[in-house]
Structure formats: C-alpha cells, structure tokens
Amino acid sequence: MRLFIAAVLATAVAGQESCLSVDENPYLLFGSKTAYLFANHALSTNRVHEIPGCLPVAFWLASRHGSNNPEASEITKLQHLADLKANIVDNYRNGNFRNTNRRICSTDIELLQRWQWIPYINTTFANGLTSEGYMTTQQLMRAWKQRYPGLLTDNPHDYLVKYVEEPLYSASFRASADGMFRGPTEGLDIPRDNDEKGIRPYKFCSAWKSNVGENNDTLSQMHIFQSKQEYKDMITNVSLRLGFNYDINPDIVYSMYQMCRYNKAWDNAAISPWCAVFSREELQLIEYAEDLETYYKYGYGSPDTPKIGCTLLRDMIGFFTKHIQHDPDPQQPRAQIHLTDSEMLLMLLTTLGTHQDPAPLTGDNYHTSPVQARKWSTSRMSPFNANAAAVLYKCTTNGNFQGKERYQVLFLENEYPMYLEGCRVGLCDWSYIVSKFGELANTCDLGFCNSAVKINGFSALFVALACFVRNIF
Template identity: 25%
Template structure:
C-alpha cells in the first residue's frame, strides 16, 4: 500500500480510519444492567411475536386465533427468558389482551423434558465440567489462525501490544449481542474485526458447542431422548381412534443447550469429520455445524403431523425451513412409520436414568 508511514506501521488512510472508530468508541456506553444478564431483550420479545404470527399464517388450523385450554398446550422452564418468550409468543397468536388469559403450568428449573441435561449427572461430570471438553477450542486459540486474527484486530485498533484472546473474545461477543439487540445500528465493536477475523472467532465458538452440546461425546446427544419421546407420544396418540385426547398444538419454550442436543440426537447438521483445532481450513467454509445459523436467537424446531389419504406424515421445520431427517424421503413429508423406525430406541427405550447414571467409582 502507498502513503506516508507513521509510527506503529499505520499509513495515513489507516490513521484516518482508526480515528473515526475511536470517535464512535468515545460515544459508546453500555445500556445493559448486570441484573438483566439472562433476561429476554426487547428485540427478543418482538422476535417471539413475529415468529408466532408467521407460524399462525402458515398453519391457521393448528394455531387458531381463538384461545382455549383444550386447543393449546404451552410449557416453559423456570427462567425469565423462557417465561417472557412464551408470553410474547401468545401475544403474536391471540393479541395482547387475550394473551393475559393463557394458562401455563407451573414451571420447573430442571424440567425433565425441556432441560433434561440439568438432571444428567454423567454428562455434567464427563462433559460439561470436564476441562478436556474445551481442549480443541483451547488448542485452536493457541494456533496460527487465532494468532493472526489477534494481530489483525490489534493493528486495526491501533494498540502496540497484541491483545489477549480473552479480551478479543469479549469484543467479539459484544459485537454479536449489540447487533442482535439493535439491527438498525452497527455496534462499534464490530469495527475491530474483518470478515476473516469473524470466521476465526466463530470457529472457536463452534468448537466449544460441538464438544459440549453436539457430536463430540455420544452421551451428549443420547440423553436428548425425553423430548423426542414426548413428541412421538403425541403423534402416536393420533393413530388410535377414540384414544386419549391431546391438544392439537403443543408449544414448548426451552434453551440453547436443549435444542443443540436435540439436533444432534436427530442426526441433523452432522459433518463427515469431527470439528478439530487442526482442520479449520477444511471445515471452516462448508461445515454443517455452524451454531450462528443452527442455534441463533429465537431458534425454532417444529414437527407438524398431517393426515394424507389416511396416512400420517410429518413435516419437520428448523428455523422455519423444511429439513429432512435421516430415514425420511428427501422430497416428501416423512411417513410417521418411518419416523417411528428411525427413532425407535428414542421413544421405546428412553432409559434416562441408565444413560445418565454415574458408574459406581464416579458416584
């Protein structure tokens, strides 16, 4: 590049650019209180309302605008963000006035269906609290790709000493959250990263989710059978004429940890090779396990049962888009019988206590 060189290796154009960034930083202040750390943001409230409206427009017979307890079954965990997600979703379905009349069962923090992993002691010991689960991320953050990204971010901000991974990660997270909270304004912290830098930090994050919430250890996704069993029991009730009545619409509000484990249990977004610190250049561009896409804010996973010429078939939607489950036809709805066969062990032999029990020496 041409231009007069200045101390620190920046040329005149870079100096101007950095000066503009610093002006934006000077005007920045955090509007988030520590007490609101795990609360649903206003953007999330709007997202739930709009999500409900889109699903209702798409499936008006399953999600009618008129509310009755016999038509809908709602459920959430004992956390502020799932409670508020549920309430704003009902605003999108029924309007603000009627939504106040919606009945919800008493929530539990360790819900056996919606937050099963909180009850899985073996997973907590062997994966969640096991430092080895973070080994691939740590190796990647000590590797050449992250080293180059840190130097790039440091240069862009005009610092003399290379930033630590922890500090740069904090900037990356702030950029992501502020972008999600206000899509009309760009977070100034995003200016610290080029597109290639973003991809490096994204891969480091994906490594952690892969090994703690995804395919890294089979205990992680094996334990996710309770919600699959719950879904199948609702569908199988439709096979029995005059059987026990089930609410036509069952809507659950849960957490990222639940959804990622369910996706892995279903066999979705599984790459041929495991995500490792050493295969960024082969897995970086075309990997299926990309948490920013498969588990973004306001994620949704839906199973819709259809009766087609007396045959029961299932449509699976993830992020409101059709996905093909293993064992199902690629260009048609999945016959319920095929789903039953593919996930037979999940709904007939979901022995959660056996899966999650600690061996005697670890108990």
C-alpha cells in the same frame, strides 16, 4: 506545490487506514448470539406448508428464546469496554501505531466515540429478554399461527407450553402467547408445564456434567485451534488496528466480540463499532472456535448427546402417538410448545441426525474444504429464536398426495423444511419415524445420569470418529 504534496500525503495516509464499519457486505454470523434475521433471511408468513390431500392435526415445537441481555458475570467485563474505548481514542489521536496499514480509520473512531454502555443493562436485568427479543418471539409465533390457522386456534386449551419459570423464559412465554393470541394474555388460562428437570435435563444429569459440561477436556479441540498461529495473529492484528504496542489480552478481545454480537442482535440495522474491530476472516475464526465448543458439548463429539436429546424426541413421538391412537376423536392439546435454550435445541438436532459432516470438526482441520463448507454451524443451527418444529398430517388415500401412508410428519428447522435422510424435503412417513427413532424414544430414561465416568479429550475425538464411521456403514 507544497499544498499539493501535503494533499497527496494525506490521501496516502488515509488510504492506509482500515475502515471496517463501511463494509457493504459485513459478516453477520456470530454463533449462538446471531440474530434470527441474519441466520434465516426472514421467511414470509404465507401458508407455505400445505400438503395436497393432507390436513395438519398436531403441532410440536421447540423454540429458543429471542435476544437477551448479558448474564451478570458478563456485564462487568463488558462495562470495562468504556475504559478500553478511551484508550483506543487516545491511541488514534497520539498516533500510537506500530503499523499504519492496520490502524482503525477516522470513521470507525468517530463511531466508537459515540458508543456508550446502556445504563439500564445492569445486574438487575441480567439475562433478561430484550425488547427486540420480545418482538421477534411474538412475530415468530404469529407466523406459525398464520401458517396453520385451522390447527392453531384461539382456544388456549389447544396448547400446552413447557418452559422454565425464570425471567427470560417467563417473558418468552408472554411474548409467544401475545403473538399466538394477537394481544395481552394475562387473563387466559393457557396450560403450562414448568418441570425444569424434564425441560432442561442436562442441568440435572451428573454424568453429563462430569463427562462433558464441566470436563475441561471437552474444550480440548477448541483450545488446540486457539493455540494456532493464525488465531494468535488475529489477536495481534486487532491490537495493531487499535493502536496498542502489545497484544491485548484474549479475554478482552472476546469481550469486544461479545459486545459486537450483542449490539447486532439488539439492533439489526445499527452498525456496531465493536464489529468494526474485526475483519471478516477474524470473525470467522472466532465463530469456528465456538462451533468446536458446541460440537463437543452438545453435538456429535459427545456420546451423551443422544441420551439427553432423546427427551425432546420422546416428547414429540409420544405427543403424536396420542393423536394417532385416538383418531378420529380430537385431542387436546393440539399444539405442544417447548420454550427452550440453545443447548437442548442442538442436542435435539444431533439426536435427529441433522447437520452431520463427513468428518469430525477438529482444531487442526479448519482450512479443509469440508470444514469451510461444514454443516455444523452454531450460527445457523442455534441463533436467537432458533426453532425445530414437527407437524403431524392426516392424509387421504385418494388425494393428490404421492405418499401411501395415512400419517405423515413434516419436520421444519427455522421455518425451512429439515433435511432428514429417508424423508422427502422434510416430509416423513410415520412408520419411518417410528422405525428410525421409536426404540431410542422408548429407551430414553436418563438412567445413565447417575453414573459419571470422565471422558478425556482424546476419547471425545474418538467418539466423534466412531459416530462418523457408524453413520457411513
């Protein structure tokens, strides 16, 4: 009888534990550090973008780098998780739990015990492209070439690649070239442009830095959200789960989240013990906090976004205009590729008018239906290897194509047709593109960068509301 009672008690205690690493449907959207596979569900590399009666004549691409190592400033914080791990294991062994219904389970503890910091991830290799990031970049470029074999040729002079001469982007260039040309490309003379001011203009724009990038008020909505009781409860719940008799510092909680999403980006199949620290709802709270940051820094919450995002738009329109004006003479390059960052990619998507919600995101409206189904999602818009492509097609009037114009542009986001108002599943008349974006591209000169007038948090929200109203009417 005593053995039976002991077994029942043991089962009851085990049933009270929180086992999050064994979730068969884990939450895998981690903002700007989401693996491309999780955000995009991996399209096949078949030629799925053929348009009857039309031939592709020019290819333009803005593509973010693959998964990278933490920055130098992050590495020290993440290394301290080794000490935290030891404390968590001690808490479990010693039974230091205020609420046994919340504690981490033995399976998750065993997983955490096996976790170790990877020694070669140090300041020397900070922010470098990982082997996984190299491979996914290579595969993505190979997929583009398989979709457009007649356009993306083996001639290196059919390409112009623009990227910043930094280790992360230089490695991305090598991975892209290896994928495009199916092997090492050291001997290939691929035309390139390394003008950082033209590639990442926001870094040289004093007005943007003052108004947005370095303005603490930009993050006011994020701070409002993080001050909510449910966000504070998330900190408390994580602390309880790990056996601490006090709330862990929010910065340490964020380091655990950082390690979770880095682990999943570096190895999509592996289970990260740091992800098992959070429930699905807690991960979604942290994800929304980052959405608020990106929305007001690089999205519709900033009036400066279209003024900078227009530089990529101008580049694309100018590239296609050159091909149209010189028709029927073929032009080089036939493909113009920007290896860029998440900031510029988000600014471009905002300038194009994609992912706009019916109301601005704020720190107060998380539980509303529109926000729960929001279009502005950093996880889906800007995961590792995120991309926005535009393909210029030349069409014949007697083909099977339903459009009437000779030139069409197909817009793609993360390899899927992009939704643009006034277009057909991402396919737009060239005249429509010119009428919709031509003036913005022509007046895009970054002249505003020399005049900096700070915008406070209230003004940023007002700007977001103004953008919302303008797009309705």
